[in-house]
Amino acid sequence: MRKQKQDILQGTLAMLVLKTLAVHDQMHGYAITAAIQRVSNELLRVEEGSLYPALHRMEQDGWVKAEWGLTEKNRQARFYRLTSAGRRQLAAEQAGWERLIQGVSLVLEQA
């Protein structure tokens, strides 16, 4: 269970979190890691140590908003949701990522 999962590159964590929130409207930190792990078919695993600093940094940058709420199990959790600035940031990062992929593929495909 350990070797196949790769720790996500630092820069892409923000993008993945933003996308997850775009799909799911609002989530707490734990659910975000679970979602990323699940949707990527266990291929990606969030390094838990970097999650919360990253979430708080995104909050500072204005890409997400946070507020306290109750889970189904009646536990207090901090729920994050996307802001419009966050949506724009997501679009920008996605575009950048696609360009990166294209470039890398071109290089790798050369004979």
Place this chain on the structure above:
Amino acid sequence: MSWWRRGLNVFRQEGVSSDLDRELDFHIAERADELQASGMSEEEALREARRRLGNYTQQKERTWDVDVLGWLERLVADVRYALRTLRSNPGFATVAILSLALGIGANTAMFSLIDAVILKKLPVRDPDALVQILTTGGGDDFSNPLWEALHQHQTALAGVAAIGETRFNLSRGGEVRYAEGALVSGGFFDLLGVRAAAGRLIALSDDHRGCAAVAVLSNGMWQREYGGAQDALGRSISLNGRPYEIIGVAERSFFGVKVGRSVDVYIPICTEEAALRDPTLWFLNVIGRLKPDMAVAAANGHLQSIAQAVYAGALERADPNTPFFRPEPPDPAATISATPIARGLSPLRIDYSKALVVLMVLVAVVLLITCANVANLLLARSSARQREIAVRLSIGASRLRVIRQLMTESIVLALLSSIVSVLLALWGSRALVMLLSTSTSRVSLDLSIDARMLLFTLGAATIATLIFGAAPAWRAGFADPQKVLRSTGRGITGRSRLNPGKLLVIAQVGLSLPLIVAAGLLLGTLRKLTSDTGYTNAAVHFATLNLPGENERQRTVFDNVLERIRQTPGIDIASASQLMPLARQAWNGQFFVDGYQPPTSRDLLAFRNEVTDDYFATIGTRLLAGRDFDARDRPGTQLVAIVNTEFADHFYGTSAVVGRRFRVRSADGPEYEIIGVVQTARHRSLREKPERVVYTPWSQARNPAAAFTIAARGGTAPQFMNAMRTIARTVDPSMSLQFGSLNQQVAESTTRERILAFLSAAFGILALVLAVIGLYGIMAYNVARRRNEIGLRIALGSARARVVRLILGDAVWVLLPGLVLGLALIYTGIRFLESFLFGIAPTDPVTWTSSAAILLLVGLAAAGLPAWRASRVQPMAVLREE
């Protein structure tokens, strides 16, 4: 989250911490649930969940760094720590804060005074475009005909206006009550852009021949006399016995155009009919406003081109029958010019600007001494905290952090002192202004707290902090922690001759000496000025009488009053004169003596004063030969006079002139016989060179009496004043009275010297106290450091007296270099004081040696206590401290 929220979070750190805990705990709980679901026990699941999150503290800290503004958090922590340290060392804190507050406050007070007198611009519209119009040779006085001619002819300036200074007596009879007044032309307020706070201001329509008697009050006057009530408008105010209708009040910030003088009442020039065509009365100042984008040079060119026309125009407007006026064609070299006046007219500035600058330098020196003191205090304290700092350095604090924290302590100290200093400055500058004011010339300056003053305070505090805080912080931060932690304070410490503490005290002593010498010289000046004035030191009361109306009655009335006051019980002696001693005005005339050929026409001049019998006895001027005036001297008998020695020596070459004669006004004028000679007393002011004065008897005077001042000795001032009031009311209720005293006259004549002497003495004492504190501190610290050595010496047989000598010797090694430094400083700087001294040389040896002696003695006394304590050290107690 933004800068703003991150900053705010610094102040809700518990909240942020608990929020983070909750968030991370939730994450762990969810993970634990998941693991439990896959088969682990509750305990194992929790442990594994924790492990997966990583180092809890580290995660929390990493998130914390995002949530909270790091540098602000550290700053707040430093400030809190600094405040705690100050609170736990109340003695040190009080001394440091108070001495800094005194130093900074004194500087701010001087600055606000200098700002108000020299630097601030007038609170009017666009002061930079204002100019003052001057006549030939830079004279700034205009007569009304000249002003009107200028007004008519000038076209280059956007506008011109005239203002004349005067005083109004608000009382009708009885004791006078003065208000500062101004005569203004119609365009005055408009030119300056002054608005009305109530009613309307004097306008061009109010300025014509035969205008109505209207008055505009200043805001201050309106509040004081009428309580700021709207119904003051339309009321009548009595100015010098004449009624004027109040038509408006000027806005609050406007005080006139003369810095240091606040005008209370403005009236139009045209109400003074007598002055309108008088070409010999020079009572107006003229100001103008440049057109936008116009340079002063251009204005000057234009004014010069119309100068001749203006002077000719003045001639046409003048009344040819004015006494003492001889119409002459204008001087072809006469000029009219303009000079910028953004900061207002100010004789105050001219009189005092140099003195203020000297005081500013003195007070800056005081600040330096204060900083040296506080630096020494901090150094002593940082030595005491060496271990604490060493421990912090050895467990990983960066040197920069330590230095920053120590600097923060200094900054907190400086800020706390600044707050206190602002209060001190406010109080101090007001006290200074009160010193400047005398009973006849009230000085009023706008000294409220404003941005400039606060900025100056902050600037001074910053500089002070850098001076006193940097060195100790640096030194502490670069201490070697190993050496400190290992040392135990035992052993014999070397006698470091030049540690920074000693250097600071040497500097303090060096800076104090010039202050003390300056104080000594200025006090000496004051003493020289007020001694040997030619008047007695006893209390002499004065009352100046003024009777409106015809002139023949005046002499009888005044004689009546004099007679009555002489009979009043409690009054030992009374007399009267036309002029008070040290009155700033004077009358002079030309005197012709047989056998004396005057080299210039000025040599014919001498001052005159009409006095009654007993005048000289009353004011204390000694009669050296001949007799005083008495009943023999009446209208119709031989005209007599008494002269002073200066007059006698000048005209006759000897003081033995009783019986000699002279003529007045011309070589064929009335002849006077000299019946007495008096010592030369100061006539107009204390600083003047001796002047020639002729005294003629009041009883023989023929011209109308201009004024009459009663001088009396005996009883207290209130007794005299009450007696005079009663007499005046009985004899003629319309008579006005103004009281004064010889002391007041002397005081007024020496205002500037008094201020300089007082302040320099205050600064000198302050410097002395600070130097003493500094010296005591350093000596006490030395003794504490060398306790072991001293204990050893005493145990080995050294006499206690020798120990005392040892310590005192140390003190001398600090005092002597300090004195040498001080002497060097004085030598270079003393020239600047030269113009303020009188009767005492800047290198006066008595002053220098006594100042040095005072400093030495006081310094040794300060070192005496630690020295005595050192001799009391119990060797066994010290050695047992191993």
